[in-house]
Amino acid sequence: MSKPLTELIVTASERLSPGMVRLRFRSEDLSAFVGSEDTDRYVKLVFGDPAALEKGERPLMRTYTALDPDPVTGTLAIDFVVHGDTGVAGPWAAAAAPGDRITVRGPGGGYAPDREAAWHLLVGDEAALPAIRQALTTLPSDAAGHVVVQVDSAAHQQDLGVPAEMSLTWLHRSAPDHPDLEAATRALPWLPGRVHAFVHGEAQDVMHGIRPYLLKEREVPRADVSISGYWRRGRTEETFRAWKAELAAAEADG
Numbered sequence: 001m002s003k004p005l006t007e008l009i010v011t012a013s014e015r016l017s018p019g020m021v022r023l024r025f026r027s028e029d030l031s032a033f034v035g036s037e038d039t040d041r042y043v044k045l046v047f048g049d050p051a052a053l054e055k056g057e058r059p060l061m062r063t064y065t066a067l068d069p070d071p072v073t074g075t076l077a078i079d080f081v082v083h084g085d086t087g088v089a090g091p092w093a094a095a096a097a098p099g100d101r102i103t104v105r106g107p108g109g110g111y112a113p114d115r116e117a118a119w120h121l122l123v124g125d126e127a128a129l130p131a132i133r134q135a136l137t138t139l140p141s142d143a144a145g146h147v148v149v150q151v152d153s154a155a156h157q158q159d160l161g162v163p164a165e166m167s168l169t170w171l172h173r174s175a176p177d178h179p180d181l182e183a184a185t186r187a188l189p190w191l192p193g194r195v196h197a198f199v200h201g202e203a204q205d206v207m208h209g210i211r212p213y214l215l216k217e218r219e220v221p222r223a224d225v226s227i228s229g230y231w232r233r234g235r236t237e238e239t240f241r242a243w244k245a246e247l248a249a250a251e252a253d254g
């Protein structure tokens with residue numbers, strides 16, 4: 001069954017960094033979000049006029065993390081990476097103004113930090129930063145573990161509210177001496193006890209480097225790792241979906 005549709009109206013736009021804009025929304029009816037506890041809860045933004053679609057044609061959709069949905073006040077926020085003039089959602093968000101409307105489908109999701117875990121590993125790039133931030137809000141102040149986030153440069157860093165016992169590493173893409181996400185993750189001290197991991201970002205970085213490290217080399221049980229590509233360099237969300245399907249088929253064969 002398809003997920004519910006909700007209409008959102010932009011109430012404010014705020015630059016969080018040179019590469020990210022936060023849009024705040026209100027809605028007459030956020031009942032679709034009642035009881036949604038996943039910190040990676042996401043929605044599909046639906047672009048274009050559904051009435052203009054040919055029969056059988058899929059609407060143009062883009063996936064984003066829905067932050068702090070509050071069905072009582074009818075408010076939620078989405079943090080968008082602004083990645084230039086290409087794409088649909090990035091440019092839309094950069095130009096959005098109060099009063100603009102967008103329909104979203106969802107929410108979906110599948111991860112919230114397991115408070116029974118001994119420590120937490122949160123790794124990602126800008127696209128995963130909103131979900132990492134949301135996960136951190138649910139961790140107790142004495143939580144242990146590591147947070148690693150890759151952004152373009154120091155100007156793109158954001159305050160995250162990381163618990164005192166957790167390490168926070170910012171990686172700068174533009175700095176030749178900074179490791180990539182995989183190398184930085186491998187270099188982290190592996191802590192004792194059960195880890196619960198959340199690893200998302202550019203698909204090649206995440207799926208080809210960090211996934212085998214965690215699942216094969218560190219033998220973390222699959223159920224304790226939330227890992228996937230959130231986007232793919234050089235691909236739109238549609239062609240990225242096709243790439244994911246090819247990867248899954250290749251893995252099933254081999």
Ligand SMILES: Cc1cc2nc3c(=O)[nH]c(=O)nc-3n(C[C@H](O)[C@H](O)[C@H](O)COP(=O)(O)OP(=O)(O)OC[C@H]3O[C@@H](n4cnc5c(N)ncnc54)[C@H](O)[C@@H]3O)c2cc1C
Pocket residue numbers: 042062063064065066078079080081082083086087088089090091126127128130131229230231232233234235236237238
């Ligand atoms: C579950 C989930 C949650 C997500 N949550 C968020 C979120 O909260 N915030 C967020 O910003 N993104 C999030 N993403 C990623 C977002 O869906 C993709 O980045 C999406 O491709 C953006 O759509 P677009 O229309 O701007 O660009 P597209 O039309 O899809 O792509 C156009 C071009 O831009 C490039 N591109 C796309 N995304 C990026 C990027 N992040 N950085 C650099 N280049 C890029 C593509 O490679 C392509 O070349 C999430 C993805 C998933 C699966």
